[in-house]
Amino acid sequence: MRFVLEKRETTSRLALVLVPVVSFFVSLLLAAVILSISRASPFKTYTAMFRGAFGTWPNFTETLVKAIPLMLTGLAVSIAFRMEFWNIGAEGQLTLGGVATAWVALFWSGGMPPFLVLPASLIVGMLAGALWAGIPAVLNARLKVNETLTTLMLNYVAILFSEHLYYGPWRDPKGYGFPGTAPFPETAWLPRIAGRAHMGLLFAVFLALVLWFAIKRSRWGFEVRIIGKNRTAARFLGINIGRTIVLSLLLSGALSGLAGACEVSGISRRLQQGLSIGYGYTAIIVAWLGQLNPIAILFVAILMAGLSVGGDQVQMIMGLPAAMGMVLQGLILFPMLAGAIFNEYRPVIVKTAASTR
Amino acid sequence: MKDERIKTDIPAVEMRGITKHFPGVLANEGIDLQLNRGEVLALLGENGAGKSTLMNVLVGLYRPDEGEILVDGNRVEINSPRDAAALGIGMVHQNFMLVDTMTVAENIILGMSGLPFMPRMEDVSARIGELSDRYRLKVDPGVSIWQLSVGEQQRVEILKLIYRGARFLILDEPTAVLTPQESEDLNRVIGHMVREGKSAIFITHKMEEVMSFSDRVQVLRKGRLVAVKNTAETNPAELARLMVGREVLFQLDRKLSTRGKVVLDLRDVQADDDKGNPALRGVSFRIPSGEVFGIAGVAGNGQRALAEVITGLRKVRSGQIIINQKNLTNRPPLDIIRAGVSHIPADRIAMGVVGTMSVANNLAMKGYRKPPLIRGGVLRLRRIIDFALNLIREFRIDTPGPQTEVKFLSGGNIQKTILAREIDACRGLLVAGYPSRGLDVGATEAVRRRILEQREAGYAVLLISEDLEELLSISDRIAVLFEGRIMGILPSKDADLETLGLMMAGMELEKVSGRTS
Numbered sequence: 001m002r003f004v005l006e007k008r009e010t011t012s013r014l015a016l017v018l019v020p021v022v023s024f025f026v027s028l029l030l031a032a033v034i035l036s037i038s039r040a041s042p043f044k045t046y047t048a049m050f051r052g053a054f055g056t057w058p059n060f061t062e063t064l065v066k067a068i069p070l071m072l073t074g075l076a077v078s079i080a081f082r083m084e085f086w087n088i089g090a091e092g093q094l095t096l097g098g099v100a101t102a103w104v105a106l107f108w109s110g111g112m113p114p115f116l117v118l119p120a121s122l123i124v125g126m127l128a129g130a131l132w133a134g135i136p137a138v139l140n141a142r143l144k145v146n147e148t149l150t151t152l153m154l155n156y157v158a159i160l161f162s163e164h165l166y167y168g169p170w171r172d173p174k175g176y177g178f179p180g181t182a183p184f185p186e187t188a189w190l191p192r193i194a195g196r197a198h199m200g201l202l203f204a205v206f207l208a209l210v211l212w213f214a215i216k217r218s219r220w221g222f223e224v225r226i227i228g229k230n231r232t233a234a235r236f237l238g239i240n241i242g243r244t245i246v247l248s249l250l251l252s253g254a255l256s257g258l259a260g261a262c263e264v265s266g267i268s269r270r271l272q273q274g275l276s277i278g279y280g281y282t283a284i285i286v287a288w289l290g291q292l293n294p295i296a297i298l299f300v301a302i303l304m305a306g307l308s309v310g311g312d313q314v315q316m317i318m319g320l321p322a323a324m325g326m327v328l329q330g331l332i333l334f335p336m337l338a339g340a341i342f343n344e345y346r347p348v349i350v351k352t353a354a355s356t357r
Numbered sequence: 358m359k360d361e362r363i364k365t366d367i368p369a370v371e372m373r374g375i376t377k378h379f380p381g382v383l384a385n386e387g388i389d390l391q392l393n394r395g396e397v398l399a400l401l402g403e404n405g406a407g408k409s410t411l412m413n414v415l416v417g418l419y420r421p422d423e424g425e426i427l428v429d430g431n432r433v434e435i436n437s438p439r440d441a442a443a444l445g446i447g448m449v450h451q452n453f454m455l456v457d458t459m460t461v462a463e464n465i466i467l468g469m470s471g472l473p474f475m476p477r478m479e480d481v482s483a484r485i486g487e488l489s490d491r492y493r494l495k496v497d498p499g500v501s502i503w504q505l506s507v508g509e510q511q512r513v514e515i516l517k518l519i520y521r522g523a524r525f526l527i528l529d530e531p532t533a534v535l536t537p538q539e540s541e542d543l544n545r546v547i548g549h550m551v552r553e554g555k556s557a558i559f560i561t562h563k564m565e566e567v568m569s570f571s572d573r574v575q576v577l578r579k580g581r582l583v584a585v586k587n588t589a590e591t592n593p594a595e596l597a598r599l600m601v602g603r604e605v606l607f608q609l610d611r612k613l614s615t616r617g618k619v620v621l622d623l624r625d626v627q628a629d630d631d632k633g634n635p636a637l638r639g640v641s642f643r644i645p646s647g648e649v650f651g652i653a654g655v656a657g658n659g660q661r662a663l664a665e666v667i668t669g670l671r672k673v674r675s676g677q678i679i680i681n682q683k684n685l686t687n688r689p690p691l692d693i694i695r696a697g698v699s700h701i702p703a704d705r706i707a708m709g710v711v712g713t714m715s716v717a718n719n720l721a722m723k724g725y726r727k728p729p730l731i732r733g734g735v736l737r738l739r740r741i742i743d744f745a746l747n748l749i750r751e752f753r754i755d756t757p758g759p760q761t762e763v764k765f766l767s768g769g770n771i772q773k774t775i776l777a778r779e780i781d782a783c784r785g786l787l788v789a790g791y792p793s794r795g796l797d798v799g800a801t802e803a804v805r806r807r808i809l810e811q812r813e814a815g816y817a818v819l820l821i822s823e824d825l826e827e828l829l830s831i832s833d834r835i836a837v838l839f840e841g842r843i844m845g846i847l848p849s850k851d852a853d854l855e856t857l858g859l860m861m862a863g864m865e866l867e868k869v870s871g872r873t874s
Contacts, residue, residue: 217736222718222725230711235670236702237722238691 015342020289020296023335024303030331031324040320049325052313053306059313061195065267066305068197069094069259069279071204074286074297075211076255079248080133082215082292083228087249089136089151090256091280092158093129097257098264099162100128102181102271105188105264106170117187122261129257130250132158137249141242159276166271180272190266198266203258204301208294215294224248256280282308285333304329368427369394369556370415370446370525375424377410384410385421386580392525397547397557399571399588401564401600403823407580408560412527415558416441416448447518448527453510455502461485462498465517488519493549508539512546519555526550527558532566544570562600562823563655564593565862576600597858601825617646618682620786620817621667626676628662636662638841639676644786644817649808651832651849652821655861659841660821661703664790667819668700669693681785694723697784701775703791703821709775712764716756717745719763719774723782752777753803769800780807787811790821805831825857839863 032042053063073090080087104121112120136150165181172182192198215221223244227234234241259279264271286304290296311325372390376383385407392398402408413419415426417435426433428444435441438448455464462481466472482498489496494512502510511531518526528547532540547557547570559570567574568588576584576599584599621644630636636659644650654660665671667678669690678686680696702708710719721741724730729740745759754773756766763771772792779787789808793801809831811818822828828835828849835852837844837860845866847856859869 217738219725219731219734219736222736225714226711226722229713230707232708233711233722235690236668236700236708238669238689238694240689240691 015339015346016291019339019342020291020300020336023289023339024332026335027328027332030334031328034327035320035324038320040318045314045318045320045324048314048317049307049310051310052317053310058195059309061197063302063305063309064194064197064201066308067302068200068204068266069263070282070286070301070304071208071298072200072259072262073256073280073283074290074301075204075208075294076133076252076259077280077283078287078290078292078294078297079211079224079252079255081228081287082224083245083248084231085137085140085245085249086148087133087136087151087252088148088284089133089154089280090252090259090283091276091278092151092155093132093253093256094260094263094280095155095158095162095276096132097125097129097260098271098275099158099165099260100257101125101188101261101264102165102170102184105184106181106271109185109188114187117185118190118265121188121265122190122258125261125264126254126257129260130254133249133253133256134246137246141245155280162271162275163273166273170271172270178272180268181270183270184265188265189269190262192266196267198262200259200262200266203262205298207255208298212294220244220247256283282329285329289332289336368392369429371427371430372411372415373425373427375411375414375421375426377407377414377419377421383580385414387424388577388580388582390415390575390582391585392556392558393573394556395551395554396572397551397559397570399559399561399567399574400577401561401567401574401596402577403562403600406577406600408562408577409529410580411577412448412529412558412560416446416527442521442523445522445524446527447521447523447525448529449511449514449518449531451529451531453514455510455513457503458501460499460501461496461505461513461516464502464513465498465520469521485516485520488516492516492519492546492553494519494546506539508542511539511543515546515550519550524554525556525558527560529560530562531559532561532563540566563862564596564600564858567596568593568862593862594855594858597825597861598854601854615647615815617815619643619679620646620681621819622677622679623667624677624679626666626678627674628666628671629674630662636841637666637673640838640841640843641676642836642843642846644819646785646815646817647812648834649812649818649820649832651828651835652819652838653825653828653835653857653861654823654838656823658838660790660838662841663838664700664703664788664819664821667693667786667788668698694782698786698788699723699779699783701772701779701787701789701792703794705772705775710763710771713762715760716749716754716763716766716774717742717759720745720748720759720778720781723778748777748781752807772800772804776804776807780811783811783816785816787816787818788821789818791823792820793822793824793827801827825854828857829854837861837866845869 028046035042035045052059054060073094076093077087077090101121101124104124105117109117132154135154136147139145139150140147167179170181172180174182190198190200193201215224223234223239226237226239227241227244231241260275263275268275282304286297286300290300307325307328311322314320314324315322368391370392372388375385375388377385388407388411390411400408410419414421415435417437417440420436426435433444435444441447456467459467462478462485465485466476466481485498488494494516496509496512496516502513505513515526531543551557561567571588574586574588574591574596575582576596578600623641626637626640627635628637640663642650652660652663662671666673669688669692672687677684680693680698683696685693685696706712721730721744724744725736730737730744742759749756749759752773754777755770763774766774776792792808793804805827808818808820820828820832829852832849834846835849835857836846837857839861840863844860844864847866856869860866
């Protein structure tokens, strides 16, 4: 008797749901091995992590605080990934969005009606993110420049540029040398709805619904799906691939920019160190684990944020490194990628004759 | 020159009764093959005739279901290319297996067994020099592969086999990637090798290459051996007939249709292929409405470029393409689609469908831009399903349902899906590339009937095909394309396989008619 893989006749919807869920539990098992090596009880650790992330209302709102940028950047990269455009630049697009929002909040808020400050700063943040994603998109569409490299490299440009600003020209003179700008005026603050969790949550949920509908039902979404699944056919069918890529990447960048804009106006209320702490990279795992489905991405973002917040709690309660949460985040992707094979193949048990070689 | 060659009558390699099944296909059925020492044997047949399968059996990539192989009169088991190499059998594949950034010498010894840990490259180069002198295969062992032309790379592949002691060389459509001059060089090289005692099998579907390269020819059709001839005793026209099959496959009822105004007008169109070599060298013709205009020719003579320039997928270098009195030269594909042009692509899986999307979505991929399938930028899923169900019924697409992904359909049903979408969207001109290639008899007939219906509906059809039978039975006029030029245009009622065969081999129509009359 042995297992063999047999090609499915239709793509399995069950596998589509089951693979990410099972992958999550497999990653827990893998991490349990690592925990055992560190002489920690996996069960106790996981319980502590779960309590730390979801156990109390304040903890849960902190999880949401981390989930919001993951939701927005996860949605952002999912748009690009649908076209097999590997935008791994969400981190830079987020950072530049934060910088642009800070620019409006710090230097232009005085001259405009108070009710306009917040929308204007958020919109400018989105535009900056769009610009940052638009550069690699245009280079790819026009000159076939590899987008993986350009999006990655532009992350460093954006992050170093933001550091230059808050260490240098934009540094708060009254900040006792702390790297960061002066606080934003209150007109530029994004309202909070629960604990530190801010209105960005509503934006994310709203945008996920819009995106879900647009991918499924709009002409643009149809073309994006065709481009992602067979670019040669898309060209043959008369779809303007270059234009669709650029427009979609502008949207992708705008969402990442919004994530950054919400971080600076809703959480730190100034531009400071710690804006880019890897949300844009975790977004890749979020998008992939959510199978690029906008609604699923919302929930995966909460799960990933929970791992990160729970990891902090584990450090405090159990004296384990906070990186444990990160380890889990990373481990989850392996079974996920390996499990994708079950979407197209099903395992079957074959009874083999005794005489086989 | 040919009589100088060393020849014996003992077959050096013999294949007996080779049969090979693939699921649903009988690729080889009881094929015998003999290769004598010091000869070039051509293996001629259309796509899908079973040439490559037979050769893959010989080099150990496939195991035959039945049959046996003898080398020098001894029965042998060939289970892998390594076994084949040990017997002196080697194959030059269509896609070269060379590492671009390494030198010729490095490539030649790469993967050889029994090499020392640090091979002395001077010795390797010296041996390569010796062999290239002996076989007139001029290559510099020190240069990197990327610096070489395609023809030179092919020489490296041949040298690689000889270096490893190959006596029997199989060349899989070696001229497909070569310029005419490079082909001549290759012909010379093969001549030298044969005189030095090697033997070669030359896979091709071009009659003129059989004539110029080979001593003997074996013709395969639909998995069977149909003829073995001495090249000197045959001619291209006879070979064409043998390759295509004498019997008329279909008697299709061709109703009279009225010719109207010119739908497609090509004026001295020139275009390059992907590598920048000329693919079309001044092509002109006009197709009126109500006509099927056939393009005959051996694959690789500019057919692909022709279909692509008309549909906007390839830029022309000079000349004009006028569709329904509108100049659409070098316009994007969408403009051409909007002008009512439909296209059944030659490479249907890669271009024609999105395998991982549903049949319904694939059928809607032309109509989704306009009502009723879309309203206010929002696709109407119910309408798309209804639209698909209609086409599935009308074109008898055999699918479990409209939501099934296209990749789960058979080749014939994938083709019907494309056909349904393109014919439904057609408003003037249908460009069809090899529409019945690889299809079974029933599907072939359905495809041809649909094409004739388009003609009767008053549309113009450009039919590109390798299947002369198909061209003769459904086109009104046939043009033969050879090396990017039209050798002549003739009404299909005046065309016969011999004339077409000669034109496909590069003879212009005037010369052919001059010869026969």
